[in-house]
Amino acid sequence: MQQINKPYEGLFITVEGGEGSGKTSICEQLSLTLNARGYEVILTREPGGSPLSEVLRDILLNPEKQYSIGERAELLLFLAARAQHIEEQILPALRHGKVVICDRYNDSSIAYQGCARHLGKSYVEQLCHLATEDLAEPNCTLFLDLDPTIGMERVKNLRGDQFDRLEQEKLQFHQEVRQGYLHLADEHHDRIEVIDASLSLEEVVGSCLKALEPHLTLKPVHE
Ligand code: Z5A
Numbered sequence: 001m002q003q004i005n006k007p008y009e010g011l012f013i014t015v016e017g018g019e020g021s022g023k024t025s026i027c028e029q030l031s032l033t034l035n036a037r038g039y040e041v042i043l044t045r046e047p048g049g050s051p052l053s054e055v056l057r058d059i060l061l062n063p064e065k066q067y068s069i070g071e072r073a074e075l076l077l078f079l080a081a082r083a084q085h086i087e088e089q090i091l092p093a094l095r096h097g098k099v100v101i102c103d104r105y106n107d108s109s110i111a112y113q114g115c116a117r118h119l120g121k122s123y124v125e126q127l128c129h130l131a132t133e134d135l136a137e138p139n140c141t142l143f144l145d146l147d148p149t150i151g152m153e154r155v156k157n158l159r160g161d162q163f164d165r166l167e168q169e170k171l172q173f174h175q176e177v178r179q180g181y182l183h184l185a186d187e188h189h190d191r192i193e194v195i196d197a198s199l200s201l202e203e204v205v206g207s208c209l210k211a212l213e214p215h216l217t218l219k220p221v222h223e
């Protein structure tokens with residue numbers, strides 16, 4: 001288990017993966033399960049999670065906006081959204097001893113902007129450190145690994161042809177995102193758990209709970 005010198009008592013869990021890998025569904029299921037076990041859980045997402053960050057989310061993802069967003073501007077907007085999210089939502093919750101489940105975090109920037117957009121992994125990592133000041137490092141990250149063709153098919157079944165700005169990227173882009181995540185998982189095997197997301201939702205929830213078990217050392221607020 002990862003030991004972090006952290007200025008808070010709570011537990012920080014991040015969920016990562018490509019399109020349609022089931023992050024939203026898993027975050028909801030984990031939140032319900034941990035709540036039922038007596039933990040106080042905050043469920044949040046990136047980009048988003050605070051008023052300013054939700055505005056930036058709309059700027060970043062809405063495909064109908066009439067302006068273009070360059071690669072470096074895109075990265076910096078994701079990081080600006082994260083800086084505000086940490087300050088306003090994540091850190092206060094962790095300081096109050098809560099469990100924070102966050103749908104995407106730094107690893108998304110590294111996989112999407114660093115690897116798939118080719119801005120450079122270590123360049124993006126450094127900027128992530130700058131944006132977060134290393135104040136909140138996840139205790140555990142669940143990477144839902146899925147072939148992007150299956151993920152895109154799931155999103156298509158769910159929303160038809162209504163893809164957001166990043167989902168509209170070609171399959172090659174999403175393959176590079178997956179490779180980026182797999183490299184990160186190799187490098188940070190003490191923090192990142194690779195979960196087979198091609199299984200049924202129930203099975204994926206089971207794998208995630210098993211991976212989280214060693215981290216559930218907080219005292220539940222209600223028995
Ligand atoms: N992004 C970035 O580039 N850099 C950054 O730093 C950050 C983000 C923070 C956020 O979009 C976009 O921003 C994302 C990365 C980029 N871009 N893309 N492309 P988002 O938050 O709106 O969307 P998303 O994170 O990509 O999630 P998603 O595509 O909406 O899917 P999901 O949350 O992973 O999956 P889901 O909604 O839970 O499930 C999708 C469907 O599959 C649904 O019908 C489920 O019922 C079904 N499903 C889920 N699990 C299963 C299983 N196990 N079997 C079968 N069917 C399943």
